[in-house]
Amino acid sequence: MRISFLHTVDGNKRVFDDAAKTLGLRVDNLRHEVRSDLREAVQDAGTFSAALKEETKRCLLALAAHADAVILTCATLGPAVEELESTPVPIVRADVALAAAAGKVGGKITVLCAVEAAVEPTRKLFERHASDTVRSVDVTHIARVWALFKSDNIDECFAAIAASANEAYEAGATVVAYAHPWMAPAVNLARNGSQPLDSAHAALRNVMQRIGGPSLCI
Template identity: 35%
Template sequence: MAVACLHTAASNIAIFDDAACKLNIPAIHLSHLVVPHWLAEAERAGGLTVELKQQLVSFIQSIMPHFDAVLITCSTLGAVAENFPCLEKRCAVYRTDQMLADVLGDRPGKSVVLYAAPSTLATTTALFCRDTTRLQPEVRLVSEAWQIFKSGDQDSYLALIAEAIKKALDEGADNVALAQVSMAPAIKAFTGDARVLASPHLSLQRCFG
């Protein structure tokens, strides 16, 4: 099994490698491709434009012959996966936050979805609140977190995320989902707490399970 992880932040490499290690997946099965300029372009444009989407589709098509699956790990770019119906391709293209949303949607009780990047509000809400027949999760911004992340202060960033998780749990959330991959390391402060979910572990489980 060969999986390409398409990132817009180099820091996501270590997060996925750590998740793979915990799942006993040899590192040789993962290839990491980092394309920060596409996120920067999407943020400047206020979202995923038609032109940018076409560029991403062409790029993914060019690498598909070399992999069994491609994971789009960026929430802002994730919608591109919809251009690749999995049943029609040998190589499946997934958005990791979709896998997270699928798992969260199957869980009972009150759910809170935390996100850090303000530019992902629309896509995150559309993804996690898609099933209107069920109790809708609360989608909550972790204020100031994204500016801190972009400044490179990873410790302060993850401390803010952990604080937001604790607050949601203290307020009675049965499940807390972390919408961005960059938030996942904050789960270490809640080791063993099955109420807190992040996409790296879940997406690799789905690919290799």
């Protein structure tokens, strides 16, 4: 079984490889394509234009032609998936998989987000996938971690993310979710006794359920 990924951040390749290993998946069956130009074009234009959506869809379908499932790891490009009427294999949005996983847990959901522009779209996404057991959805913007990540202060960045997760649990959160895939390494740094959810594991688990986890295991 082969899983392909469309990334816009190069570092997400390792994040998903590491998550796959923890789930017992064969890393040599994973194929990564990085198209940071697509995300940058959307940011420069200030909108996800029809032309950029078409390019994203073409890229996803090209990956699908040689895979059993495709995972789109960039939330900015996510709307392109919704416009695909039919696909030869499942195409999973990592952010949707995360929101669905959090929604199943229910209770009070706190989502940690590093980019201010993503706060409202993230809130709407998690509310859309909330189950009847969800009491509230709060999206917390932790601004400094994005600057730390971009400047390669990785240890300080992940420590700050974990500290925010601990604060959220102490404030009564039932589940904490990390909005961006690159945040995943901070999962094991949280010390509240509860483990935050990350989109890398959520997306891979979603794929395993849809195309058969046991056949993907080493």
